[in-house]
Structure formats: structure tokens, C-alpha cells
Amino acid sequence: xxxxxxxxxxxxxxxxxxxxxxxxxxxxxxxxxxxxxxxxxxxxxxxxxxxxxxxxxxxxxxxxxxxxxxxxxxxxxxxxxxxxxxxxxxxxxxxxxxxxxxxxxxxxxxxxxxxxxxxxxxxxxxxxxxxxxxxxxxxxxxxxxxxxxxxxxxxxxxxxxxxxxxxxxxxxxxxxxxxxxxxxxxxxxxxxxxxxxxxxxxxxxxxxxxxxxxxxxxxxxxxxxxxxxxxxxxxxxxxxxxxxxxxxxxxxxxxxxx
Amino acid sequence: xxxxxxxxxxxxxxxxxxxxxxxxxxxxxxxxxxxxxxxxxxxxxxxxxxxxxxxxxxxxxxxxxxxxxxxxxxxxxxxxxxxxxxxxxxxxxxxxxxxxxxxxxxxxxxxxxxxxxxxxxxxxxxxxxxxxxxxxxxxxxxxxxxxxxxxxxxxxxxxxxxxxxxxxxxxxxxxxxxxxxxxxxxxxxxxxxxxxxxxxxxxxxxxxxxxxxxxxxxxxxxxxxxxxxxxxxxxxxxxxxxxxxxxxxxxxxxxxxxxxxxxxxx
Numbered sequence: 001x002x003x004x005x006x007x008x009x010x011x012x013x014x015x016x017x018x019x020x021x022x023x024x025x026x027x028x029x030x031x032x033x034x035x036x037x038x039x040x041x042x043x044x045x046x047x048x049x050x051x052x053x054x055x056x057x058x059x060x061x062x063x064x065x066x067x068x069x070x071x072x073x074x075x076x077x078x079x080x081x082x083x084x085x086x087x088x089x090x091x092x093x094x095x096x097x098x099x100x101x102x103x104x105x106x107x108x109x110x111x112x113x114x115x116x117x118x119x120x121x122x123x124x125x126x127x128x129x130x131x132x133x134x135x136x137x138x139x140x141x142x143x144x145x146x147x148x149x150x151x152x153x154x155x156x157x158x159x160x161x162x163x164x165x166x167x168x169x170x171x172x173x174x175x176x177x178x179x180x181x182x183x184x185x186x187x188x189x190x191x192x193x194x195x196x197x198x199x200x201x202x203x204x205x206x207x208x209x210x211x212x213x214x215x216x217x218x219x220x221x222x223x224x225x226x227x228x229x230x231x232x233x234x235x236x237x238x239x240x241x242x243x244x245x246x247x248x249x250x251x252x253x254x255x256x257x258x
Numbered sequence: 259x260x261x262x263x264x265x266x267x268x269x270x271x272x273x274x275x276x277x278x279x280x281x282x283x284x285x286x287x288x289x290x291x292x293x294x295x296x297x298x299x300x301x302x303x304x305x306x307x308x309x310x311x312x313x314x315x316x317x318x319x320x321x322x323x324x325x326x327x328x329x330x331x332x333x334x335x336x337x338x339x340x341x342x343x344x345x346x347x348x349x350x351x352x353x354x355x356x357x358x359x360x361x362x363x364x365x366x367x368x369x370x371x372x373x374x375x376x377x378x379x380x381x382x383x384x385x386x387x388x389x390x391x392x393x394x395x396x397x398x399x400x401x402x403x404x405x406x407x408x409x410x411x412x413x414x415x416x417x418x419x420x421x422x423x424x425x426x427x428x429x430x431x432x433x434x435x436x437x438x439x440x441x442x443x444x445x446x447x448x449x450x451x452x453x454x455x456x457x458x459x460x461x462x463x464x465x466x467x468x469x470x471x472x473x474x475x476x477x478x479x480x481x482x483x484x485x486x487x488x489x490x491x492x493x494x495x496x497x498x499x500x501x502x503x504x505x506x507x508x509x510x511x512x513x514x515x516x517x518x519x520x521x522x523x524x
Binding site: 121122125126127129130132133134135136137141 | 310312335336337339340342344346347348350351352353363364367368412416
């Protein structure tokens with residue numbers, strides 16, 4: 001009967017099938033990454049599409065997150081009389097955690113959805129079938145460059161988010177609340193280590209893979225209808241967000257454990 | 259009589275428990291225009307997908323250029339497809355590329371031609387379909403007929419031996435329709451391309467087809483020249499060729515008794 005609630009075993013089977021399908025698709029896309037890299041202009045176009053076009057939203061959000069960190073951090077630290085550590089608190093919070101996570105979520109919302117709907121529409125309008133019939137593998141020509149573009153764009157966007165965020169924190173901390181500028185910057189310099197930056201970099205790379213994969217997978221497997229493309233877009237955001245936060249926990253635990 | 263370039267022998271194909279083809283047999287001969295006609299929903303597009311190796315038959319053989327299609331791996335299939343051009347029903351142009359780049363697409367993907375030569379080739383193909391002046395236009399600003407002509411230029415870009423048209427006349431105004439019809443004929447005659455045209459526009463295709471097949475109920479119900487088809491004393495052929503609304507292909511989808519359904523539920 002149409003509209004009946006799926007049974008629990010049915011839902012589990014569907015989830016397992018989707019997970020397996022995604023893993024197999026990832027393998028197929030990775031296999032086509034090397035041929036795609038031989039035409040760098042396709043990848044560069046996608047870095048522009050996914051990355052450069054997300055710049056404004058990422059910078060704007062980075063600024064506000066940094067400003068909030070400045071306010072909240074100052075409020076917390078002054079209770080212990082250590083407001084001079086505001087620079088360290090803001091930088092570590094941004095570099096290790098907020099930068100990679102929020103950038104990934106913004107990327108999924110801004111670029112992931114547009115990737116998924118673009119690929120879904122290509123499917124719906126027979127463009128992908130046409131490529132197949134012209135003996136061109138759509139995974140190599142369409143999917144791999146977009147996947148690579150996303151992976152390259154997310155860490156770059158994260159770095160920009162971190163930078164703008166720290167600027168926002170100093171705007172509030174130093175210029176508005178009067179934290180001493182010398183200690184703000186020097187403490188940050190001495191406390192933030194290469195390991196912290198590496199942690200943020202590894203996280204943003206992993207999130208880039210996860211968000212790009214979900215976008216291209218959902219778009220490529222969208223039903224060729226208006227409803228199917230809409231559903232693929234929604235699924236991209238939902239699964240990217242869940243995967244990002246799940247990976248964030250696993251990676252944080254792994255870094256703290258080591 | 260020339261040899262068959264495409265040979266479909268006793269093909270059976272079912273999807274989702276519904277039999278699409280049962281013992282389907284037809285051939286497209288080298289250098290000829292073969293029309294495959296039939297009412298909507300008889301699996302004409304499915305037949306094209308079988309010929310192109312996008313799906314495999316449950317039984318029977320599909321042979322193209324003497325190669326058994328279902329036996330080819332991905333690489334073999336792609337090699338085969340480079341010798342075939344296909345025109346999709348809606349053109350299926352790549353929306354992120356302009357007209358020129360759409361036509362250049364197969365050349366850029368499959369060859370390493372120097373840019374000036376590639377440009378000349380693309381302009382020649384566009385000239386053949388009368389759209390050289392539209393080379394820099396975006397695909398979104400093309401009319402339906404123009405989009406189909408661009409797709410045709412793209413389909414002939416790799417100089418295919420076989421051209422497959424999926425409903426080339428659907429939704430076209432009479433002028434565009436006439437243009438496409440003329441193009442199919444002239445490409446066939448001047449380039450010696452073998453053509454398979456899937457359509458339900460009987461009148462149009464009858465004027466240019468060398469051989470016609472009429473599909474119904476998953477098999478070929480009649481074949482021959484358009485004149486032979488028109489003269490055939492088979493009810494379904496007669497209904498189709500003359501466009502009669504009711505006959506062996508019923509006007510009404512099977513339903514419960516009309517009066518009973520309207521009045522009997524109180």
C-alpha cells in the first residue's frame with residue numbers, strides 16, 4: 001500500500017544498501033580521479049564553483065563566529081582573571097573545531113546542494129546517459145572533477161574561515177573589550193602548535209571528502225524527476241551534516257588519544 | 259541486399275515482471291534507413307538501449323557491426339559506441355556548455371586534435387545542420403528544433419557508421435520537422451550512414467525509410483516497405499498506419515464496468 005510506514009528490517013536493509021552503495025561509488029570515483037587530474041582545467045572550474053562562490057558566506061559566518069567567541073570567551077575567562085588567554089581560546093576553538101565543522105556544514109549547504117541538484121538535473125535531462133552513449137564515462141567527466149574540487153576547496157575555505165574568525169575575535173577582544181593586544185597575540189603564537197593546525201587540516205580534508213562524496217552520490221543516484229532532484233538535495237544536507245559531526249567525534253577522540 | 263549492420267535475433271526482455279519483448283527479431287541493413295514504429299509504450303526506446311548495450315536481453319542476441327553486444331565489457335562497449343551516434347528525444351545537450359562546445363564535446367573527449375582543426379571540424383558539422391551562426395549561443399536559448407539539430411551535429415561529429423534517432427520528430431513544428439527529416443535523409447545518402455529511426459510519426463518517416471518495422475505487444479507485427487505496411491491486412495497495423503483511435507490497441511485502459519462503477523457504489 002502506498003504511503004505505508006517501512007518496516008524496521010526494511011529500513012535497516014535500505015540503510016545498509018545505501019552505505020554499501022556509497023562505499024562502492026567512492027571506490028569508483030577514486031579510480032577516476034587520476035584521469036580527471038590529467039585535465040586540471042575541469043577541476044579548477046569546480047574549485048571555483050564550489051569554493052570561490054562559497055567565499056562570502058564562509059567569511060561572513062567566520063566573522064560572526066569569531067566575534068561570538070570573543071564575547072563568550074571574554075565572559076568566561078574574566079571570571080578566572082585570565083582574559084589575556086582570549087587569543088589562545090579563540091584560535092584553538094577555531095582551528096581545531098569550529099573552523100572545520102562549520103565550514104563543512106556551510107559547504108554542504110551552499111555548494112553540496114548545488115552540486116547534487118546540478119548532477120541530478122543532468123541525470124533527469126538525459127545528459128549523463130548521452131555521455132554514456134558517446135562513450136564518455138560520466139563518473140570521469142562529471143563526478144570526479146566535482147569531487148576533487150570539493151576536497152580541495154573545503155580545507156582552503158576552512159583556513160579562510162579560521163583567519164576571519166580570529167580577526168573577529170580580536171575585533172571584540174582587543175578593540176571592544178580592551179584585552180591587551182600583546183598578550184592576545186603572543187599567547188596565541190606560543191600556545192597554538194603545529195599539531196593543532198594539523199588536526200584542523202586533517203579534519204577539514206576528511207569533511208571535504210565526506211561532504212563532496214554525499215553531494216555527488218546523491219546527485220548521481222537521484223530519481224530523474226523534479227521530486228527526485230529535490231529529495232537528493234535534502235539528503236545531501238542531512239547526510240553531510242550527520243557524517244561531518246560523526247567524523248568530528250571520531251577524529252577528535254583519535255587526536256586526543258594519540 | 260546488403261548485410262545487416264544491426265541484427266536483433268529472438269530477443270526476450272522483461273523488466274519488473276512485465277515482458278517488454280518476446281522473440282523480437284529485426285535487422286538494420288548497411289546504408290539504409292530503418293524505421294521502427296509502434297504505439298507509445300511498446301518499448302521502442304528500450305530497443306535502442308538494447309542495441310547500445312545499456313541493458314542486456316534475458317534471451318536472444320543483439321549484434322552490432324558483427325559484435326555480440328551483451329558479450330562486450332565496458333571498454334569494448336565504449337569502443338563500439340564511438341562508432342555509433344545517437345540522437346536523444348530531447349537533444350540531451352550539456353547545459354553548462356555552449357553550442358560550439360557541445361558539438362566539440364566528443365572530439366575533445368576522444369581525440370587530441372589541435373584546436374584550429376577541431377574548430378574547423380565543428381564548424382563544418384554545424385554548417386551541415388544550418389547552425390554555424392549559432393555556434394556561440396547558450397543551449398538554454400535554443401528552440402526545440404535547433405536543440406535537436408545541435409544534438410544531431412554532435413551525433414555526427416565522430417563520423418559514425420550508425421546513427422540512431424530516438425523520436426526525432428516529437429514536439430517539432432512543421433518547419434523544424436521538415437528540416438530534421440531532410441537531414442536524416444541527406445546524412446544517410448551523402449555520408450552513407452546507416453540509420454535507425456524510432457518514431458511514431460508514420461507519414462513523415464514513410465517518405466524516407468527503406469525498411470519499416472511495426473512493433474506491438476513486444477514483437478514485430480509487420481515489416482517491409484511503408485507501402486507494404488500500409489497494404490497489410492493486419493488490424494493493429496491498419497489502426498496504427500491510419501491513426502484510428504480505437505481498435506486492437508484500445509482507447510480505454512482496462513477498467514471495471516462503467517455503469518456499475520458510477521451507480522453501483524451507493
